[in-house]
Amino acid sequence: MVKNMDVAEHAGKVIFRCDDDFDLEKIFECGQCFRWTSRGDGKYFGVAKGIAAEISKTGNEITITGDAAQFADVWHDYFDLGRNYAGIRRTLCIDDYMTRASDFGAGIRILDQDRWEALCSFIISQCNNIPRIRSIIETMCRLFGDELDFRGETYYSFPSAKKIAMLEADDLAPLRCGYRAPYIIGAARAVADGTLDLESTAQRPAAEALAELKKLNGVGDKVANCVILFGLRKLDAFPIDVWMKKAIAEHYPNGFSPTVFGEYAGIAQQYMFYYQRSGNGENK
DNA sequence: AAACAGGCCTAAA
C-alpha cells in the first residue's frame, strides 16, 4: 500500500489502479518528454531517473516493471499520481475553446522529470522537430550515459551534468546538434559546478527561477519555462512557443493572460498545445 | 532549390 494507492507486486512488475486521467500515449507524446517509445502495441519502453522500464495500461489497471519499493520511490511521483487531474481539468474549462481542448487532452499528466535532463532536453529542442530532438538525445545517452541492461536489451541512462561538463563542444559533434552544443556544455558546467543549483531554484517562485535559468547562454523564455514546468515541477509555468502563439492568436485575439488558469496554468498550456498540434486549433 | 523547424543571441533602431 503506497500513498493511498492499491499496489500489487507480481513477477517483477507492479500493477496499480488509476481511475483518474491517465493516457500513456498522450502523456508520452504530448511533447513533454523524449525518451519513451511504443512499438505500436500500447506498451511503452523508456528510461527515467536512471531506470529502464516498460509500462502498459489495460482498462484502469496500469502495469509497470519494478518492485513496490521502486514504485513508491520513483514512479508514483514521476507520474504525479497524487494529483487529481480530472478535477483540475474541469476547473480549466473557462470557455468553449478550453472545454474542447481539455476534453481532447484528457489523460495527459505532467511528468516529474529529472531537472538536468529537462534543462538539457529543452535546450536541444529549440528550433528543432521532435524526431530530431529524440535522435539527438538518444545519441547523447548512448555515447555518454550508463549502460542499463533491461530484459536482454541495452538501454542508456541520461548522462549526468558532471559527465557532460567534462566534455568540449567538439565532443558533441556526433550528436549533430549544431549550435546547441556549446549551450549544452555551458549548462552542464553551470549545474556541475553549482553556479546553477537546480534543487534550490526549484524551491523559489517561478519568476525567480525564470531569471536564474535565463542566465544560461542559450536559454530564453520558452526553454526556461519548459524547464520550470517539466523539470522544476511548477505547474503554473506557461511556456509559449510557436504553437501556443497560434492558439492564443486564434482563440484569444483580444488579449490573454495565463493567470486566468491559476496555479495549474501549466496543465492548461499542455491541453492547448496538444490540441493545437493535433490540428484542432482552427476555430470552427 | 529554398524555406522552414516546439529559439536564442546580437546588433541596431
Added chain:
DNA sequence: TTTAGGCCTGTT
C-alpha cells in the same frame, strides 16, 4: 523595447 538576421542540421 521591439525587430531583423544568422545560426547547425535535416527534411520537404
